[in-house]
Amino acid sequence: MNIAEYLDQVYANLAEANTNRFPIERIKTWVFEVEEEWSSLKDIQPVFKSKYVDVSNERLYSFPSDCVDNKIDDIYYQFATGFDRIPPTDIKTIEQGAFDWHIRTGDPSYWYVDFHQNKYGLFDYPIGKSADNQMIQLHYRGIANKLNRLYSTGTATFTNASATVSGAGTAWALGLQAGDEIAPGVLLSKTTDFPKKFYTIASVDGDTQITLTEVFAETTQAGASYIGAQVSDITITCINKAVKNWVMGMCMFKDGKVGDGSTMMANAKNEAIDAMSNYKRVASFNEPMYPDLTAGRYPVSSHDYDFRGGGY
Numbered sequence: 001m002n003i004a005e006y007l008d009q010v011y012a013n014l015a016e017a018n019t020n021r022f023p024i025e026r027i028k029t030w031v032f033e034v035e036e037e038w039s040s041l042k043d044i045q046p047v048f049k050s051k052y053v054d055v056s057n058e059r060l061y062s063f064p065s066d067c068v069d070n071k072i073d074d075i076y077y078q079f080a081t082g083f084d085r086i087p088p089t090d091i092k093t094i095e096q097g098a099f100d101w102h103i104r105t106g107d108p109s110y111w112y113v114d115f116h117q118n119k120y121g122l123f124d125y126p127i128g129k130s131a132d133n134q135m136i137q138l139h140y141r142g143i144a145n146k147l148n149r150l151y152s153t154g155t156a157t158f159t160n161a162s163a164t165v166s167g168a169g170t171a172w173a174l175g176l177q178a179g180d181e182i183a184p185g186v187l188l189s190k191t192t193d194f195p196k197k198f199y200t201i202a203s204v205d206g207d208t209q210i211t212l213t214e215v216f217a218e219t220t221q222a223g224a225s226y227i228g229a230q231v232s233d234i235t236i237t238c239i240n241k242a243v244k245n246w247v248m249g250m251c252m253f254k255d256g257k258v259g260d261g262s263t264m265m266a267n268a269k270n271e272a273i274d275a276m277s278n279y280k281r282v283a284s285f286n287e288p289m290y291p292d293l294t295a296g297r298y299p300v301s302s303h304d305y306d307f308r309g310g311g312y
Helices: 003-013 022-036 092-099 235-253 256-277
Strands: 045-050 069-078 082-086 112-113 119-125 135-142 155-158 164-168 181-184 201-208 208-213 223-226 226-229
Touching: 003 022, 003 082, 003 235, 022 235, 069 112, 069 119, 092 112, 155 181, 155 226, 235 256
Parallel strands: none
Antiparallel strands: 045 135, 069 082, 069 135, 112 119, 155 164, 155 223, 164 208, 181 201, 181 226, 201 208
16 A cells, blocks of 8 residues: 555545645654554564575674564575575574584575574575575565655656656656556546556656556556555555554544544554454464474475474
8 A cells, every 4th residue: 555545545534635634744654653653563564575695605694774673584595496485493493403503504494593693594504605596585574664755746658558657847766766656646636536556666767767567557648647656565455454544543633533533543453453363474473493403404385384383
């Protein structure tokens, strides 16, 4: 859900498009505050994918700067046959089965957290590898972003069956980024429709050109008003709905409807918690495994795995 969709729904449901009473910047701030607060709730924290990390000749690695409480969900390693997931364990378990664990080298079978050095490590760890063919990627819990990018200066031309969008009077190189969404339409207008579908930006090629991740599937619109918007890190639909309801409750509270606002805010958070109880990740982050250190690499595919308290 992008910030324009948040704003459109909040104002529509409040039946109040007067941004003098509830300025857009204030609504954006409240959206960020609730996402940031709820980041303490398990599984609501957004999952980020790190850039590929060269793992040649190193046992320990620093956590990404935006990683929350060292929470890594998964680590994928580039074996000779391609990327595959390696499971977590802990130092105590490794020490019980391999006294020379800190110097054992080879393709890693497990990863662990070294709490004394505040780093994560690989067991075994690779040596003599090159960045071209032996890398890892982390999936980790990060800090929710502040949804600042909302850009609609100038006009845009969207061409049917083309992934290229051209602009006039636009400064997209500064105003938008890859991963943002864009579509023809207007926010909070009584004469021009809000977009029915947003398209993800694959790349910002300059101030006046954008490439989409898919072709524009609608009728060509030349010189049209448009909305470019930053996307929330939270990708779970029911959580986005709860965030929106919390913000609506905050508006009611600030508008003097204290009881209604407080009730709506409390209900919104309960909805989020209830939704998460029904949202089951296959593997919990940092859930330790108890490996058979003689068994070799953990036999899983990229997706088919399950942790059950010490076994596969």
